[in-house]
Amino acid sequence: MSETTPTFAVVGHPNKGKSSIVATLAQDDSVRIAPEPGTTRVCRRYPMRLDGRVQYVLVDTPGFQRARRALAWMRERETRADLHRAVVESFVAAHRGTGRFEDECELLTPVLEGAGILYVVDGSLPYGPEYEPEMEILRWTGEPSMALINPIGEADHIESWRSALSQYFKIVRVFDALTAPFEKRLELLQGFGALREEWRAPLEQAVRALSQERLQVRERVARRIAELLVDELTLSVSKRLPEGVDAREQEAALEREYHEALRERERKARAQVEEDYGHHEIERREESFRLLDQDLFSVEHWVLWGLRRRQLVATGAAGGALVGGALDAAVGGASIFLGTLFGAAAGGAAALWSSFRLEKARIQGLPLGGRELRCGPTRNRNFPWVVLGRALHHNARLAGRTHADRGALALEPSVGPGWADRIDRERRAALERCFTRLRDGDTDPALVQDLAELLAPIVAQADVAPGIG
Amino acid sequence: MSAEGLGRLVDLALQLEADAQRPAAELRRRDRALGRELAGAGLRGDAFVEAWLERVRPPSPEGAGSRSARALRGLSALLAGFGVALGSGAAAALFHYDGTHPVNVVRVIAFFVGLQLLLLAGTALLLLGGRWRRFVPGLELVQDVLSLASPGRWLRALHRLLPAAQRDAVARAGALAMRHRRLYAEVERWTWLCASQLFGVSFHVAALATAVGLVVFTDLAFGWSTTLTLDPRTLEHLTHALSTPWARLWPDAVPSSELIAATQYFRGGPHVVRDPMASAPWWRFCAACMVVYGLLPRAALLAFGRYRLRRAVRRAFVRQPAVLALRDRLEHAVVETTADVAEAPLALRDTSARRAAPTPAPGQRCAALAWSGFPLDVAASCRLVGLVAASQRRAGEGALSDDAAAIESLRRSPADEIVAVLVKAWEPPLLELMDFLRELRAALGDGRVVALVPLAQGPDGAPVVPGPAALGPWRTAALQSADPWLVLHAPERER
Numbered sequence: 016m017s018e019t020t021p022t023f024a025v026v027g028h029p030n031k032g033k034s035s036i037v038a039t040l041a042q043d044d045s046v047r048i049a050p051e052p053g054t055t056r057v058c059r060r061y062p063m064r065l066d067g068r069v070q071y072v073l074v075d076t077p078g079f080q081r082a083r084r085a086l087a088w089m090r091e092r093e094t095r096a097d098l099h100r101a102v103v104e105s106f107v108a109a110h111r112g113t114g115r116f117e118d119e120c121e122l123l124t125p126v127l128e129g130a131g132i133l134y135v136v137d138g139s140l141p142y143g144p145e146y147e148p149e150m151e152i153l154r155w156t157g158e159p160s161m162a163l164i165n166p167i168g169e170a171d172h173i174e175s176w177r178s179a180l181s182q183y184f185k186i187v188r189v190f191d192a193l194t195a196p197f198e199k200r201l202e203l204l205q206g207f208g209a210l211r212e213e214w215r216a217p218l219e220q221a222v223r224a225l226s227q228e229r230l231q232v233r234e235r236v237a238r239r240i241a242e243l244l245v246d247e248l249t250l251s252v253s254k255r256l257p258e259g260v261d262a263r264e265q266e267a268a269l270e271r272e273y274h275e276a277l278r279e280r281e282r283k284a285r286a287q288v289e290e291d292y293g294h295h296e297i298e299r300r301e302e303s304f305r306l307l308d309q310d311l312f313s314v315e316h317w318v319l320w321g322l323r324r325r326q327l328v329a330t331g332a333a334g335g336a337l338v339g340g341a342l343d344a345a346v347g348g349a350s351i352f353l354g355t356l357f358g359a360a361a362g363g364a365a366a367l368w369s370s371f372r373l374e375k376a377r378i379q380g381l382p383l384g385g386r387e388l389r390c391g392p393t394r395n396r397n398f399p400w401v402v403l404g405r406a407l408h409h410n411a412r413l414a415g416r417t418h419a420d421r422g423a424l425a426l427e428p429s430v431g432p433g434w435a436d437r438i439d440r441e442r443r444a445a446l447e448r449c450f451t452r453l454r455d456g457d458t459d460p461a462l463v464q465d466l467a468e469l470l471a472p473i474v475a476q477a478d479v480a481p482g483i484g
Numbered sequence: 485m486s487a488e489g490l491g492r493l494v495d496l497a498l499q500l501e502a503d504a505q506r507p508a509a510e511l512r513r514r515d516r517a518l519g520r521e522l523a524g525a526g527l528r529g530d531a532f533v534e535a536w537l538e539r540v541r542p543p544s545p546e547g548a549g550s551r552s553a554r555a556l557r558g559l560s561a562l563l564a565g566f567g568v569a570l571g572s573g574a575a576a577a578l579f580h581y582d583g584t585h586p587v588n589v590v591r592v593i594a595f596f597v598g599l600q601l602l603l604l605a606g607t608a609l610l611l612l613g614g615r616w617r618r619f620v621p622g623l624e625l626v627q628d629v630l631s632l633a634s635p636g637r638w639l640r641a642l643h644r645l646l647p648a649a650q651r652d653a654v655a656r657a658g659a660l661a662m663r664h665r666r667l668y669a670e671v672e673r674w675t676w677l678c679a680s681q682l683f684g685v686s687f688h689v690a691a692l693a694t695a696v697g698l699v700v701f702t703d704l705a706f707g708w709s710t711t712l713t714l715d716p717r718t719l720e721h722l723t724h725a726l727s728t729p730w731a732r733l734w735p736d737a738v739p740s741s742e743l744i745a746a747t748q749y750f751r752g753g754p755h756v757v758r759d760p761m762a763s764a765p766w767w768r769f770c771a772a773c774m775v776v777y778g779l780l781p782r783a784a785l786l787a788f789g790r791y792r793l794r795r796a797v798r799r800a801f802v803r804q805p806a807v808l809a810l811r812d813r814l815e816h817a818v819v820e821t822t823a824d825v826a827e828a829p830l831a832l833r834d835t836s837a838r839r840a841a842p843t844p845a846p847g848q849r850c851a852a853l854a855w856s857g858f859p860l861d862v863a864a865s866c867r868l869v870g871l872v873a874a875s876q877r878r879a880g881e882g883a884l885s886d887d888a889a890a891i892e893s894l895r896r897s898p899a900d901e902i903v904a905v906l907v908k909a910w911e912p913p914l915l916e917l918m919d920f921l922r923e924l925r926a927a928l929g930d931g932r933v934v935a936l937v938p939l940a941q942g943p944d945g946a947p948v949v950p951g952p953a954a955l956g957p958w959r960t961a962a963l964q965s966a967d968p969w970l971v972l973h974a975p976e977r978e979r
Contacts, residue, residue: 052912
């Protein structure tokens with residue numbers, strides 16, 4: 016880290032959202048965010064590295080605990096304004112390691128080392144004069160500073176805060192660490208460049224890198240979803256049936272095994288997508304994912320996530336028409352396109368009839384004798400859309416989630432059937448063609464890439480996903 | 485596709501498998517460093533992946549890939565040898581002439597044309613993809629049965645003849661293909677097809693060589709014989725039809741009607757072959773049949789199989805999902821934003837053994853103290869929590885000497901009054917307050933109750949009892965205090 020590496024100390028009263036801001040900006044959900052004050056006792060550094068080179072550093076600090084007493088100590092020694100910083104330095108030197116003013120020494124150290132000050136307050140709580148001593152101490156350090164109003168609760172005291180803070184800080188910004196969209200986070204980072212001219216360029220480079228990384232994350236997610244679809248649509252489980260064994264007894268167990276294997280693949284893909292977004296802690300909160308934990312095989316669920324009936328009929332009819340058309344072509348058109356007509360009708364009806372259930376296990380003979388019970392791969396036309404809908408919703412919830420948000424992912428009120436309408440017709444048809452290739456047993460390893468390329472724009476446009484509209 | 489290419493694919497698959505077990509951050513750092521180095525060398529696209537593999541798993545004679553390649557070459561040699569042996573044997577049997585019974589052209593046609601066309605049809609059936617299986621009932625079963633008879637499948641049996649190290653390599657590669665069946669299914673399929681066609685080509689080359697050898701180095705007599713009532717004209721039509729591909733290029737290899745008529749024989753007849761020398765032109769027809777219906781289709785299929793195998797290996801090498809992820813790691817900068825070190829564990833003081841202080845009775849008189857800019861009406865606040873404020877003071881704001889004055893004043897207040905410290909419930913309990921409470925206890929001495937009263941502000945500015953979330957930190961602070969006469973006084977909120 017060079018001397019000009021922009022460093023920002025996030026300081027303030029305890030429990031005013033310092034750690035939330037750090038968690039959101041550093042995209043780190045390991046940051047402890049607790050209702051008890053004083054859980055941050057030592058500074059924790061969050062360097063932003065681009066290919067190993069530090070672009071800027073965020074420092075999470077403990078909150079002021081004895082600001083009034085600390086300021087009193089400093090005022091006793093104050094001589095002139097040009098010596099304010101020296102007094103703060105002597106305060107830290109005098110109290111470090113003594114057990115007195117432990118938090119103040121810890122939080123002032125990075126500031127005295129040249130870090131820019133990001134002073135955080137909670138804009139949902141009323142302003143109080145007890146904040147003034149700490150703002151005064153920060154002013155005495157002489158370092159460039161910015162105040163961030165982080166409205167944690169619902170009440171609005173932003174204006175009174177703004178008017179108080181503007182007496183101590185040149186720049187005052189409102190930033191909701193819990194809900195800030197990605198672009199707002201970048202905007203804030205870029206804004207830090209206003210604190211010191213030489214920090215502007217590295218911060219702009221960092222912002223560009225973060226934007227690029229976000230694009231990569233979306234492509235990664237598109238690939239994960241494509242892999243999930245391929246896995247789910249090609250999965251089959253089988254069991255050899257010994258002579259004399261009643262197949263019906265084995266059927267239910269094999270179907271359960273098949274369903275569990277499908278669920279497991281979805282769980283694994285979700286964990287990977289969460290990892291891609293840097294959410295490592297969500298797994299422990301999986302039970303809170305009420306929406307996403309709904310059973311993959313419940314009929315209500317399929318109505319919610321799958322295609323509309325008319326879309327199902329359309330996709331089935333298109334497939335049927337293709338087969339019928341081939342027959343028409345084979346007889347040189349003598350069938351006056353009856354093949355296409357009947358094929359489309361049969362395909363549409365079959366798609367609708369089979370749309371809300373997965374196939375049962377089936378028995379098949381083996382080439383060298385004996386019987387085998389097999390479940391999957393599914394040929395259900397709705398199933399890939401159900402899997403895709405769930406995956407896109409999961410992605411959209413994560414894309415909009417900050418790393419300070421420790422709540423459960425919840426179902427948006429606008430979730431409903433027909434989400435796929437928001438995917439353009441050509442792309443939907445292309446996706447359906449990929450699903451058909453998979454159903455036909457196409458083993459081309461490039462199929463994942465083909466699917467991922469189709470999905471990438473949908474993933475990037477998170478508002479296409481069900482529930483985000 | 486060379487065996488080395490397949491060997492490198494084995495190396496790639498093993499490396500990707502091993503990488504899947506490693507932490508993502510570690511992989512990103514390693515691959516990005518390699519990616520920058522390789523990009524500096526001017527490498528792009530597919531060459532990137534190959535160069536990456538060179539770095540992370542350099543080819544080594546003892547590596548799994550090299551062993552697999554050697555094993556594959558060994559198996560191919562065995563299969564080719566097997567084909568040569570069978571082809572020579574078949575030709576020797578079909579072209580056998582001991583001076584009694586001539587070489588029966590009908591048998592040669594049946595074996596080198598009829599059977600070959602049947603086998604080619606079987607191969608064509610095996611090549612049909614998933615869409616055909618969906619539309620042609622029973623095709624899947626037929627393919628399963630046919631694939632069992634494919635010489636490519638004999639590789640599994642033949643691999644037992646290999647040295648132990650190569651046998652292990654084959655087993656490992658086989659297990660790898662099984663674990664990632666979808667990714668390497670095409671490679672496996674075309675490897676088998678190539679092996680089958682290699683066998684076929686070896687078989688036909690050996691058969692042709694044997695037949696030509698017998699023609700050159702021995703004297704053969706040809707004839708045709710069948711139990712079926714076969715008119716020579718019918719055979720003529722058949723042989724002419726079969727000769728169509730070479731009729732213009734090699735007219736001598738088209739049997740004439742005279743030859744056909746002259747060379748029909750019956751084993752029981754007195755003169756099996758009337759003029760052995762006159763029957764000799766049949767060999768050209770037989771050789772042409774062997775080339776056109778046996779060798780050429782197999783050679784063409786071998787070339788096609790090799791092309792498809794090369795394509796399948798290439799696609800598996802550069803377009804499988806794990807390689808796409810690898811290219812992402814190689815080509816894009818590593819952006820890290822999280823903390824360098826893990827968060828230190830939270831050390832909370834054990835409060836289980838702490839004695840509970842007596843709760844103030846309703847109507848209890850108190851000496852009230854508003855702490856740190858407490859903005860609410862003090863008397864109303866005390867009333868709200870069932871206390872009667874006998875006196876009021878302020879501390880925690882302004883000069884520190886004011887705090888000392890407030891403590892002194894409280895010390896002098898009537899001992900039957902408790903001390904009520906009114907605090908803003910929306911602010912956290914700071915150490916500054918805890919310091920003050922400690923100094924207050926020192927001044928008051930043991931036994932006198934100090935009640936900590938956190939209150940919230942209602943919409944009309946009046947005090948209200950806070951909710952449990954706001955009370956939580958205050959409750960913890962009171963419990964963690966060493967003062968046994970300090971109590972959190974927060975009556976239940978009315979619903």
